[in-house]
Amino acid sequence: MRKRRYFYGSTRLDGATFDYFASPKAVLKGRIAAVAVLVAYALAGELYPNSRYVFWGLAVVLLPWLAVRALEFNARNSGWRGLRFDFVAGTAKAARSYAAMVALLVVTLGLAMPWFMARMKSFIVANHAFGRTPFACELRGRDFFKIYFLAGLIVTAVAIPTGLAAGMLLAFIKLPQEYGAALFLLPAVPVYGSYIVGYAYAEARSANLVWNSTRAAGVRFASSLSAIKLTKLYLGNVLAVLFTAGLLIPWAVIRTRRYRLACLAIIVGEEIVHQASGRLPRVGATGQEMGDLFNVDLGI
Numbered sequence: 001m002r003k004r005r006y007f008y009g010s011t012r013l014d015g016a017t018f019d020y021f022a023s024p025k026a027v028l029k030g031r032i033a034a035v036a037v038l039v040a041y042a043l044a045g046e047l048y049p050n051s052r053y054v055f056w057g058l059a060v061v062l063l064p065w066l067a068v069r070a071l072e073f074n075a076r077n078s079g080w081r082g083l084r085f086d087f088v089a090g091t092a093k094a095a096r097s098y099a100a101m102v103a104l105l106v107v108t109l110g111l112a113m114p115w116f117m118a119r120m121k122s123f124i125v126a127n128h129a130f131g132r133t134p135f136a137c138e139l140r141g142r143d144f145f146k147i148y149f150l151a152g153l154i155v156t157a158v159a160i161p162t163g164l165a166a167g168m169l170l171a172f173i174k175l176p177q178e179y180g181a182a183l184f185l186l187p188a189v190p191v192y193g194s195y196i197v198g199y200a201y202a203e204a205r206s207a208n209l210v211w212n213s214t215r216a217a218g219v220r221f222a223s224s225l226s227a228i229k230l231t232k233l234y235l236g237n238v239l240a241v242l243f244t245a246g247l248l249i250p251w252a253v254i255r256t257r258r259y260r261l262a263c264l265a266i267i268v269g270e271e272i273v274h275q276a277s278g279r280l281p282r283v284g285a286t287g288q289e290m291g292d293l294f295n296v297d298l299g300i
Contacts, residue, residue, distance in 0.1 A: 001027060011261060013080065021084075022077040060102075064095040072283040075128055086277050088134070089127035097123050114148055115141030121210050130216065131274045137214045147205045155198035162190030196238065200231040211264060218272035222265045233259055 211223035
């Protein structure tokens, strides 16, 4: 909570900072519930291996509910200038959208992933509101397909020649046997480096696409992330964290957040009076903590 409030309080828009109101106790309860589920899954899987299929089935069924609860929790505990955000989609609406997206993903053997990402991000953004002012976002799957296709080409173009060069280098260099294991890791370095480049490209282009397609009454958003600058930033972060044994992780996180926010602008077309959404019901943090624990990405 201290980290989240620090980031919100350090982010300034039109002279005012953002606020985060979540209670640490609510997050602790949600985390305890998430850890209990994880422990139960691990123990049951060891004692009764077939029980894992039951957990997986429950996870598929409960995912829309968990996602909605996580989005509601984060939105309703975030505010700016006294007005809170909200996530207005119910579990039934999320389940219908989720079922349709997953079904198409299965039928196409994963080829519909760009369309899935476009629908998912559109659903998340378009169901948020600032007070009673709703957001709107329309994304096309073909735009995401272009991004992922080019990211894959980048990874391939960088990984194959550099990996072959590293392999040829190993074939001609004779070093003592104690260094043999380390040398086998050499070809993996360019592969992981190429992944960082492709990932940075996909992140920059996807974020620009989503934000540039997002609007609300009287305002629109503009994102200008550079794939080259984001690549340099990620590579610098990885090297800094590796050479300091993780001590510079906070520096890397802040450095990345600062750049992403500096590239985001809100363009005001006309003055709009935003109304508060009234008393919002409290939402537990179980969905958010489940998502964090099992690495479910619900971000924009």
